[in-house]
Amino acid sequence: MSPSESFPGLHAWLDTPLGRYVMAWEESCVDALVADIFGYNAVQLGLPEADFxxxxxxxxxFRAGAGEVQLETDLEALPFAANSLDLVVLPHVLEFAGHPHQVLREVERVLVADGHVIIAGFNPLSLFGLRRxxxxxxxxxxxxxxxxxxxxLKDWLALLSFEIGTQRSGCxxxxxxxxxxxxxxxxxDRAGSRWWPIGGGVYVIHAIKRVHGMRLIMPRWDRKARARALAPIIQRTGGIPDTSPRKTTDENDFGRD
Known part of the structure; x- marks a missing residue:
């Protein structure tokens, strides 16, 4: 499947001045984020014309999805094992997916604990949104x-137990x-990033998958049972039991005589 078939008009739009302007900012932003993310396996889903x-x-x-990619796949049913990827990059996938919730659920499934996802999207609350x-x-x-x-998008990520790391806005x-x-x-661009940081035409969000650990809490009755089992058979006096020899009745009587 060619890029023009996967997203009608995508390849032509990326060759326009506006498309190159957007891609230049996004590539610079994503490069700075992924440079410090370590692991073993990373995948870019969608937009194969750019290498994020x-x-x-x-x-x-590797890149997966449709078009000139290493792996052809349906983004709503990823062919990866659960907890197998350290980094997933989603450049302009969710706004053109038929079921963006399912795409995010699949990303959460395939990411390892503390795995990273980076999402690039068009901002509806911007001049790009007005043009749309x-x-x-x-x-x-x-x-x-x-x-x-x-x-x-951050609300969706929070529901999937993602922690927002970085959000940047540009264009x-x-x-x-x-x-x-x-x-x-x-x-x-210089004025907007300072005075209107949420109004950029595109944004990049970095989030981390968090998996909460489990702590076993023993029942109170079980702790009492163990305490009773360890207690001495003799009567507890709050200190060390008196084990000194006691005088017999005859000795006491002899002493009085």
């Missing part, structure tokens, strides 16, 4: 997707296709 694992140093790194509202009827990529706000320039306007409005 290039800065990672795990021995096994205006261009939704055309059905072109990427404006036809069901964008998830960072707050909503504050309006969604214009002309390179000259992207260059002229580049100062918005």
């Amino acid at each position: 694992l290039r800065a990672n140093r795990m021995p096994l790194r 509202t205006l261009a939704r009827e055309c059905g072109a990529y990427p404006w036809h997707g069901q964008y998830l706000s960072p707050g909503r 504050f320039v309006p969604a214009m296709e002309q390179q000259k306007w992207i260059d002229r409005l580049g100062l918005l």
